[in-house]
Amino acid sequence: MLLADFIRDGAARLEKLYPSPEARGLVLMLCRELLGVTNYTHVVEPRTAVPEERLPELEAALARLCAGEPIQYVLGVAEFCDRRFVVGPGVLVPRPETELLVAEAVRTLQEMELDRAPRVLDLCTGSGCIAWSIALDIRDAEVIGVDVSETALDYARKQFPQGPSFIQADVLDTEQAFPYGPFDLVVSNPPYVLERERTQMRPNVLDWEPDLALFVPDDDPLRFYRAVARWAQRFLRPGGVGLVEINEALGPETAEVFRAAGFKNVRNLPDFYQKDRFVRFQTPDNQAINN
Numbered sequence: 001m002l003l004a005d006f007i008r009d010g011a012a013r014l015e016k017l018y019p020s021p022e023a024r025g026l027v028l029m030l031c032r033e034l035l036g037v038t039n040y041t042h043v044v045e046p047r048t049a050v051p052e053e054r055l056p057e058l059e060a061a062l063a064r065l066c067a068g069e070p071i072q073y074v075l076g077v078a079e080f081c082d083r084r085f086v087v088g089p090g091v092l093v094p095r096p097e098t099e100l101l102v103a104e105a106v107r108t109l110q111e112m113e114l115d116r117a118p119r120v121l122d123l124c125t126g127s128g129c130i131a132w133s134i135a136l137d138i139r140d141a142e143v144i145g146v147d148v149s150e151t152a153l154d155y156a157r158k159q160f161p162q163g164p165s166f167i168q169a170d171v172l173d174t175e176q177a178f179p180y181g182p183f184d185l186v187v188s189n190p191p192y193v194l195e196r197e198r199t200q201m202r203p204n205v206l207d208w209e210p211d212l213a214l215f216v217p218d219d220d221p222l223r224f225y226r227a228v229a230r231w232a233q234r235f236l237r238p239g240g241v242g243l244v245e246i247n248e249a250l251g252p253e254t255a256e257v258f259r260a261a262g263f264k265n266v267r268n269l270p271d272f273y274q275k276d277r278f279v280r281f282q283t284p285d286n287q288a289i290n291n
């Protein structure tokens with residue numbers, strides 16, 4: 001089969017599920033990853049064929065995409081902050097906006113100009129994409145990632161040879177013993193999608209990605225932020241900084257959780273679309289908040 005035909009037919013099948021440019025983009029990505037061709041090989045070399053013996057594998061991957069499975073699960077990798085992370089069922093696929101959180105985290109640590117290794121705590125670490133990106137960008141950083149899901153931690157632990165430590169713990173259990181502090185920076189991208197927002201989400205997310213990583217109850221959407229605030233009260237050093245990703249619809253309310261918990265310089269930060277996507281907060285300079 002000609003590569004051009006595979007791409008055209010594949011895109012047509014995927015258009016039942018995805019807008020046309022995206023459907024085509026997905027098939028191109030599949031061919032790039034599995035065949036090592038470029039996005040334009042089939043245009044500049046129209047006679048390029050898909051090797052017969054590779055067709056079953058490509059067909060199987062296409063069938064999974066047609067069933068709505070995220071391409072990152074099908075390929076087993078997701079790109080994040082210019083690195084490739086291993087992902088699959090049971091772990092949230094890293095999102096582009098979360099790269100902004102990493103950039104802000106790295107900038108924050110650099111501006112601290114510490115004369116020792118910075119210490120970072122990542123709550124609800126999932127695939128570990130935030131923890132690893134910080135650890136790999138700030139070479140001597142000591143990073144600890146926490147998650148309740150053993151499945152997620154299995155992914156997190158095997159991403160790269162050497163980096164963060166990963167610990168199994170329920171972030172909502174805020175008073176547990178945790179003998180690893182203090183930290184200079186606490187980061188978190190916890191679940192923040194409301195149950196009632198399900199209807200606006202696409203099947204490739206809803207049917208495939210873990211509910212545990214995505215959803216919070218409609219009547220208590222800020223529960224993870226209260227928990228993160230408590231962890232930060234216990235383990236962030238004086239002058240330390242916190243950064244969390246948030247639901248764009250709850251910017252002021254989420255910021256208020258951190259103000260009420262005694263943090264200073266609390267502000268919302270925007271994503272690519274100028275929506276409130278993050279909250280940044282700081283422990284007062286001379287005192288840890290440890291009430």
Ligand code: GLN
Binds near residue numbers: 095191192205213215
């Ligand atoms: N931004 C993600 C989404 O909308 C949600 C991530 C999260 O809940 N932390 O799919």
